[in-house]
Amino acid sequence: xxxxxxxxxxxxxxxxxxxxxxxxxxxxxxxxxFARAVIDSGLDPLKVVVVSGIGCSGRVAGYxxxxxxxxxHGRAIPFATGLKLANPELTVVVYSGxxxxxxxxxxxxxxxxxxxxxxxxxxxxxxxxxxxxGQSAPxxxxxxxxxxxxxxxxxxxxxLPKLLDAAGASYVARWTTYHVKQMERAMLELLRKKGxxxxxxxxxxxxxxxxxxxxxxxxxxxxxxxxxSKVKNxxxxxxxxxxxxxxxxxxxxxxxxxxxxxQTMREFYQNKLGAKYRxxxxxxxxxx
Amino acid sequence: MAKGAVHIxxxxxxxCAICVEFCPTHVLALSTAFNGKGYHPPxxxxxEKCSGCDLCGMYCPDFAIYGFKLGKQGVAQ
Numbered sequence: 001x002x003x004x005x006x007x008x009x010x011x012x013x014x015x016x017x018x019x020x021x022x023x024x025x026x027x028x029x030x031x032x033x034f035a036r037a038v039i040d041s042g043l044d045p046l047k048v049v050v051v052s053g054i055g056c057s058g059r060v061a062g063y064x065x066x067x068x069x070x071x072x073h074g075r076a077i078p079f080a081t082g083l084k085l086a087n088p089e090l091t092v093v094v095y096s097g098x099x100x101x102x103x104x105x106x107x108x109x110x111x112x113x114x115x116x117x118x119x120x121x122x123x124x125x126x127x128x129x130x131x132x133x134g135q136s137a138p139x140x141x142x143x144x145x146x147x148x149x150x151x152x153x154x155x156x157x158x159x160l161p162k163l164l165d166a167a168g169a170s171y172v173a174r175w176t177t178y179h180v181k182q183m184e185r186a187m188l189e190l191l192r193k194k195g196x197x198x199x200x201x202x203x204x205x206x207x208x209x210x211x212x213x214x215x216x217x218x219x220x221x222x223x224x225x226x227x228x229s230k231v232k233n234x235x236x237x238x239x240x241x242x243x244x245x246x247x248x249x250x251x252x253x254x255x256x257x258x259x260x261x262x263q264t265m266r267e268f269y270q271n272k273l274g275a276k277y278r279x280x281x282x283x284x285x286x287x288x
Numbered sequence: 289m290a291k292g293a294v295h296i297x298x299x300x301x302x303x304c305a306i307c308v309e310f311c312p313t314h315v316l317a318l319s320t321a322f323n324g325k326g327y328h329p330p331x332x333x334x335x336e337k338c339s340g341c342d343l344c345g346m347y348c349p350d351f352a353i354y355g356f357k358l359g360k361q362g363v364a365q
Contacts, residue, residue: 004364006295006345006354017351023302023327028349036346180346218304218349 008035011045013065020059024218026177026203027057027124031064033180034095034122037187048091051080053100056131056205057124060095074104077112080119087287088262088280091120091191098125098139102158106138113167113196115261120190120197123160126205127242134208141244145212160200162237165254170195172254174240176202178225179250186252195260202248213244292340292357293364296329300352303327307344307353313337316344 008031021027038048050068052061053076061068071079076094084092094101101109101123112119128146129135136146138158145152164172171193175183183201190197204210204221215221225248232239233251240249269277281288294315301323308316308330315338319331330353332338338355345354356364 004356006297006351007342008345008351008354012351018300018302018325019350021349024304024306025349028351029306029347032346032348032351180343184346219306219309222306222347223309 007039008032011035011038011064011066013063016063019063021056022205022207022218024204024206024221025056026126026201026205026218026222027060029177029180030122030124030183030201030203031060033184034093034187035064036184037191040184040188041191043091043191047089048093049080049083051076051083051092051094053094053096053105054131055097055100055129056126057095057097058100058131074100074106075108076100077105077108077119077121081108081112081117084117084119085262085265086280088118089282089287092118093191094119094121096121096123097130098123098127098160099129099137102160102163103129103138110163110167112261113164113169113198116168116170116195116258117261118195120193121199122187122190123198123200124203125160125200126203126209128205128209130205130208134205134212139242141242144209144244146209147212157241159237159241160198161240161253164198165237168196168258169198169254170256170258171197171199171252173198173252174200174202174248175250176225176229176248177204178222178229179231182231182250189252189255193255195258202242202250289360290336290338290340290358292338292355293335294332294338294340294344294353294355296331297352298323298329299325300350301327301329302350302352303329304349305330306347306349310347311344312341313339 052058054073061070134147143152206218229248316330340357342355
C-alpha cells in the first residue's frame, strides 16, 4: 500500500532498478537529491537532459528517465556543449565522476568553465577510479591506499573547487552525501544559475576506497562525513584540499555572474555576419 | 497519532542501514528477516514517532524507502 508515490520514482527507469551500485554507495543518494531539486525547480522534465561519462556515476544517465546520454570516457562535457549550443532551451546536466570529469576529461572541464557555457556539472567525487577496480585518481588524497598505490599515495591531490574558480565557473559548491538537504538546495541553485555551475559531491566508495583504507562500510563513511565536515561558505579556496582523515570543508564557494558562452557567441556572429547567420529558432518550444 | 509514515520497498533494499542511523526520531531498525537478495531490510519499530520528514528517502541509495506526511485522519497528504 503506497498512499503517495516515492518522489524519485517518476524520474527513474524502474525496470532497470535495482541498480548496480554497491550496498552503501553514495551515488543513489545524490540521485535522490537531484530528483527533488528538479521537482522544486519547476522545470519541464522534457527539457532536462542528463549527460554522463563512463564510471559508476556515469550509470546515472541509464537510470533516470530524462532524455539522457551515456557518452565516451571523459567526453560528457563535449556532448553537453553540442546539445546546449544547438538547443539553448534545454537544461543540460552533466552527471559524472571525478575520474571521468577531472582526469580523462580534465581539459573539457577547464575550458567549458573558462567559456562559462550554461551547463550544470555534478561531480560525484568518490576519490578513486571505482568502476575499473579502485586505481588512484587525481583526487585521491595523499597517503590513501588504492589498488595502484598499495603503500599509500604520495601524489598531491587536485583541489577541484579551486581549479574551477580559477577557470572562471559561475557557481562552485561542495557537499558530502551526509548533507542531503544542503545538496538538494545546491542542486536547485545550480539548475537556476545561468552559466557554468559545478557541484562536487564527496561520496563514499565502500568497496574500493573505504574498505582498503580501513574506514568501514557505507554507513561508517556517512558518519565520518558527519564528524569531519565543516560548513564554511565562501571559504578560502586554498583550504579545500582534502586529506585522508582531515576536515572536509563544504559550502558554496563561488556565485558570480559572467557573460554566458552561447549567448555571447550568437550575438557575436549576428553582429559579424548579419543575415548570413541564423540562430536556433523555436516554435511552440520545438527547434525548427 | 503519527504525523507521518514510511513505505519500504523490501526487494530493492541492500541493507546499508543508513536510514536506520539517520532517522531523527529512531523509527526504524534492521529486521532479522532476509529479502530476496539476502539482505536485512529495515522495518518500522516506532511507528507513532514518525514525522514523515522523508530524510530516510533522501538518504536511501537504493530508492527503497520514503516517508510521507499524514493528515489528521491518518490520510496521506
